[in-house]
Amino acid sequence: MDFSFNDDHLALREAVQRFCVGEYPAEQRGNAATPAQAQRRRAAMAELGLLGLPFSADVGGSEQGAVEVMLVSQELGNALGDGAFVASTVMAGQVLTRLGSVAQQKQWLPGLVSGHKQMAVAVYEAGARYDWQRTETRATPSGAGWVLHGHKTLVLQGDSADVLLVVARTAAGVADRAGLSVFAVDASTPGVTVQGFDTLDNRRAAHVTFKDVQLDADRLLGPQGQAAAAVEAALDAATAALCAEAVGAVDALLTHTAEHLRTRKQFGVPLAKFQVLQHRVADIAIGLEQLKSMACAAAMAMQADDLFQRSRLVSAAKVLASQKGREIGLAAIQLHGAMGMTDECRxxxxxxxLMVIGQSLGDAAWHLKRLRALHQV
Incomplete structure (x- = not known):
């Protein structure tokens, strides 16, 4: 695989870096964003064209691919930037692009591209762990529309979404891949209850309950009962973006840790002079290069038509991001000593x-299980 970037890629990365320097000051990175900050940052990302990066020009997008999404995710990860990019632009955008009709895409995507609307995918359910196909939420026909009933959990950025893309069962059994459909549900629809909460990394997620929610027929995205492949592709796209975000976060940790060891002194000499600490930093640098390679491989696989290769490389990248991310994060804290445990230390x-990334959209154990299943087919 060719991992080199062209001039357009480099220009995109530099533009996102400038945005991050202005919107995410170093001393504030990782802090919870206020509603005003989130709105301002979303508007700035829309002006740069980042929110429309993967969408067609018909809806105001830039028609870019997974490699460009990877570059943006890396820089946002380096700055601990906007969590809605993966949840709304990448994951929800992929579901709508793959399943939505032309009319449905023109109804919702322009708002997503301009930053005036946010979307989230409600896919996971309590007790199912990462097995998103185990769906008890049901949509039943009612007159000219549908009635939606059920509960979704861990909806990323769910409490700030204007539209929820809900995976529900319209046929077959609870664990069957067939019979899954996706419905676009306004968060303000009667019967929808959204319970938001803070995550470990100062971001937001939500539990969402649907109680006899009445939906028009045009709220169904794509053919009835045939949404599984599109949902899986959207989850893979979001997982690849999270792996890229992990690269950016590890890159920042390496920079912070190396600088700390160069400036902090022990026994009259900088900590960087101690060989055992040099080895620890070298381990972080090696891990970073491994993560970069796997994130590139996952992004390039997303642009290919080979379903097996896409699933295999995305899961392999996520296993590495989950394992290395936690390992490197804890190592960086240890190398900073007691100050690494303080909230003021970034x-x-x-x-x-990195820990949240490791647990999001499937942890290392789940993706290893997926890899084994793929190779047994």
Whole structure:
């Protein structure tokens, strides 16, 4: 695989870096964003064209691919930046692009691209762990529309979403891949209850309950009962973006840790003079290069038509991001000593983000299980 970037890629990365320097001051990275900050940052990202990066020009997008999404995610990860990019632009955008009709895409995507609307995918359920196909939420026909009933958990950025893309069962059994459909539900619809909460990394997620929610027929995205492949592709796209975000976070940790060891003195000499600490930093640098390679491989696989290769490389990248992210985050805290445990020290915020990335959209154990299943087919 060719991992080199062209001039357009480099220009995109530099533009996102400038945005992050202005919107995410170093001393505030990892802090919870106020509503005003989140709105201002979203508007700035829309102006740069980042929110429309993967969408067609018909809805105001830039028609870019997974490699460009990877570059943006890396820089946002380096700055502990906007969590809604993966949840709304990447994951929800992929579901809508793959399943939505032309009319449905024109109804919702322009608002997503302009930053005036946010979307979230409600896919996981309590007790199912990461097995998103185990869905008890049901949609039943009612007159000319549908009635939606059920409960979704851990909806990333769910309490700030204007539209929820809900995976529900319209046929077959609870664990069957067939019979899954996706419905676009306004968060303000009667019967929808959203309970938001803070995550470990100062971001937001939500539990969402649907109680006899009445939906029009045009709220169904794609053919009835045939949404599984599109949802899986959207989850893979979001997982690849999270792996890229982990690269950016580890890169920042390496920079912070190396600087700390160069400036902090023990026995009259900088800590960087101690060989055992040099080895620890070298381990972080090696881990960073491994993560970069796997994030690139996952992004390039997303642009290919080979379903097996996409699933295999995305899961392999996520296993590495989950394992290495936690390991490197804890190592960086230890190398900073007691100050690494304080809230004022940024390394703790990066470590928390890496831990959340490791548990989001499937942990290492789940993706290893997926890899085994793929190779047994």
């Amino acid at each position: 390394v703790g915020h990066y470590a928390k983000r």
